[in-house]
Amino acid sequence: MIDPYAKIARWYDAEFEGASADIRSFVGRNVGPRVLVLGCGTGRVCRGFPPDRQVVGLDLSAPMIAAARARGGDYQVADMRHFDFGVFDEVIIPNGSFAFLRSRADRAACLAACARAAAVLTIDVPMPDYVLLGQPHTPERPAWQGVVEGVDVQRTREVFREPVAQRLRLVDRYYAGSEVVVSELVLHLFTRDEMEWMLEAAGFYVDEAWGDHAGGAVREGCDRLLVRAMRF
Ligand SMILES: C[S@@+](CC[C@H](N)C(=O)[O-])C[C@H]1O[C@@H](n2cnc3c(N)ncnc32)[C@H](O)[C@@H]1O
Structure with a gap:
């Protein structure tokens, strides 16, 4: 599997480390001390749990895991499709990581x-913007800028939408000094119904669903699809 984060891991924290609304939601609803975070990236969500939680983070990207480990914590390079790190109270798949499958x-x-690992599973994916x-294409636009290790970095994003395939193709370009790095992310878009039957087919039922990290309902125009699933 190609790792689209390998080339951009060095800039990831500068842009995303400050995001905390999802962490508050995961920590507030957490059901037990043993937590496994799939697609943990550089460990942003794992670090948000209080020290009495035993959090393990898993990610496919070795450079993302190296950045996570540099700050301490229990991190594994592994594929979320095939893993076995024992039994947990809860598995969390944050910030669209499940949409990479x-x-x-x-x-x-x-x-x-996940069903082998825990009886509670929380998934957070983007809600499709219907x-x-x-609109099949949005041309390259500025998305973020910052300074990393003294170098000005700008990220732009170009978006290709394939509604029949339920797919988004995000082309991110990082301009860092004289360097230009292109990273392409392909995300599956889930409907609520699809998420529910998929979980049911895997032996879970959806106990609760939200449309944002503040606990708002799944509604027209909401930007997230967050589900808390329980094993039957
Ligand atoms: C949008 S990032 C989210 C990172 C982190 N959870 C955060 O919120 O900052 C998605 C992550 O999913 C990881 N990922 C994608 N496919 C994966 C797979 N099959 N197994 C494990 N991790 C995967 C990527 O390497 C990337 O780090």
Whole structure:
């Protein structure tokens, strides 16, 4: 599997470390001390848990895990489709990481591994923007800028939308000094119904669902699809 984060891991924390609304939501609803975070990236969500929680983070990207380990903590380079690190109270798949799984077989394999690992599973993916989905392409636009190790870095984003395939292709370009690095992220877009039957097929039922990290309802125009699933 190609790792789209390998080239950009060095800039990830500068842009995303400050995001905390999802962490408050995960910590506030956490059901037990043993927590496994899939697609943990550089460990932003793992670090948000209080020290009495035993948090393990897993990610496919060795450079992202190296950045996480540099700050301390228990991190594993592994694929969320096939993992076995024992039994946990809860598995969390934050910030769209589950949407990186491209096929139904990949998603089923991941959910089967989750069902072996914990009785509670929390998934956070982006809600499709049904208005924008009618627009197949958004040209390159500025998305972020910052300074990393003394170098000005700018990220732009170009978006390709494939509504029938339920897919987004995000082309991010990082301009850092004289360097230009291109990273392409392909995300599956989930409907609520699809998320529910997929979880049910894997032996979970959806106990609660939210449309944002503040606990708002799943509603027209909401930007997240957050589900708390329980094993049958
Ligand atoms: C949008 S980032 C989120 C990172 C982190 N959870 C955060 O919120 O900052 C998505 C992460 O999912 C990871 N990922 C994608 N496919 C994966 C897979 N099959 N197994 C494990 N990690 C995966 C990527 O390497 C990346 O670090």
